[in-house]
Amino acid sequence: MPSPAGWSEVPCVECGQRVPDIDFVERCPDCTARRKRRCVLIARRAALLAAALMAAWSWSRPPTSPTGQWYAVIAIPVVAVLVYHIANRVAWEFL
């Protein structure tokens, strides 16, 4: 399918390779996949770092009540998941 402007192939904005089915300011499927892999790698590292920091913080200041201990245990994966999604989105915008 030609692009909306009627071109059959347009150059990728990152690598310059002419590929069909993309618009003028888009990346080719290879560059998009490479970008997605980098974003996932950055997000995974940020999530691991955030989980380690949360675990260290909750270990350095142990909660006094059993409910607080459960909150501290639950907060570690919750922080990791939130940081993963936020870092993935931020990396997608800036890479």
Ligand SMILES: [Zn+2]
């Ligand atoms: Zn490309």
